[in-house]
Structure formats: C-alpha cells, structure tokens
Amino acid sequence: MCEANVYLIDKEGKEKLFLESVDKFVPQGNTIHMENIYGERKIIKADIIEMKLVDHRILIAEK
Amino acid sequence: MCEANVYLIDKEGKEKLFLESVDKFVPQGNTIHMENIYGERKIIKADIIEMKLVDHRILIAEK
Numbered sequence: 139m140c141e142a143n144v145y146l147i148d149k150e151g152k153e154k155l156f157l158e159s160v161d162k163f164v165p166q167g168n169t170i171h172m173e174n175i176y177g178e179r180k181i182i183k184a185d186i187i188e189m190k191l192v193d194h195r196i197l198i199a200e201k
Numbered sequence: 202m203c204e205a206n207v208y209l210i211d212k213e214g215k216e217k218l219f220l221e222s223v224d225k226f227v228p229q230g231n232t233i234h235m236e237n238i239y240g241e242r243k244i245i246k247a248d249i250i251e252m253k254l255v256d257h258r259i260l261i262a263e264k
Contacts, residue, residue, distance in 0.1 A: 139255055140255055142203075160254065161254050165248075166252075174225055183211060186249070192202055
C-alpha cells in the first residue's frame with residue numbers, strides 16, 4: 139500500500155509522528171484534513187513543508 | 202514504488218495528467234515544485250485539491 143506517514147513540526151520546532159498510514163490528505167483553507175487506512179481522521183492548522191512519497195513521508199508545520 | 206500521478210484542473214476546468222510518478226512534492230508560496238522518479242521537474246502556480254495516496258493520485262487546480 140502507498141500510504142504515507144505524516145510528521146509534524148510543532149510550535150517548539152520539534153518533529154514528531156502526527157498520523158501514520160495516511161491515505162487521504164486534503165488542505166482546506168488554513169487546515170489540513172487527513173484520514174489514514176484505518177479510518178482514523180485528524181484535522182490540524184498547518185502548512186505543508188514537503189512530501190517524499192517514495193519514502194512514505196509527509197512533513198507539515200503547525201501554524 | 203509509491204509515487205503518485207499529479208492531475209491538474211486547468212483554468213478552463215478540464216482535468217489532465219500533469220506529471221506522472223511524482224516522488225517529491227513541495228509547496229512554496231503560490232507555487233508547487235515537484236519531481237518525479239525519472240528526475241523530471243515541474244513548477245506550477247496551483248492549489249492542492251486532494252491527495253489519495255493509496256490510489257497514487259494528487260489533484261491540483263491551476264491558479
């Protein structure tokens with residue numbers, strides 16, 4: 139499967155795993171809505187920093 | 202490999218394949234920079250509409 143893990147840089151500049159195995163990823167205004175392959179959903183105010191899909195890695199930064 | 206195909210909705214509202222097998226995908230300001238697994242790069246002024254990674258599909262809309 140080709141889901142990706144989403145890592146978040148928080149307001150203190152620390153990087154952590156935010157949601158694993160994300161399938162759907164939808165920016166809406168200031169927020170990003172995401173859902174993983176297990177049906178877990180998260181919404182966060184964040185910017186997309188970069189995606190490296192072959193590495194299954196999405197990096198976002200909290201606003 | 203877990204790259205995705207990027208589809209673009211152009212200013213006329215038509216959807217077309219913009220770049221296939223994208224690995225790196227980086228929003229920068231108003232633009233999106235992307236590179237596929239063959240080293241081909243494209244930059245476009247666009248918004249991200251949605252990503253469905255399990256379907257290898259990213260949809261963007263031209264600004």
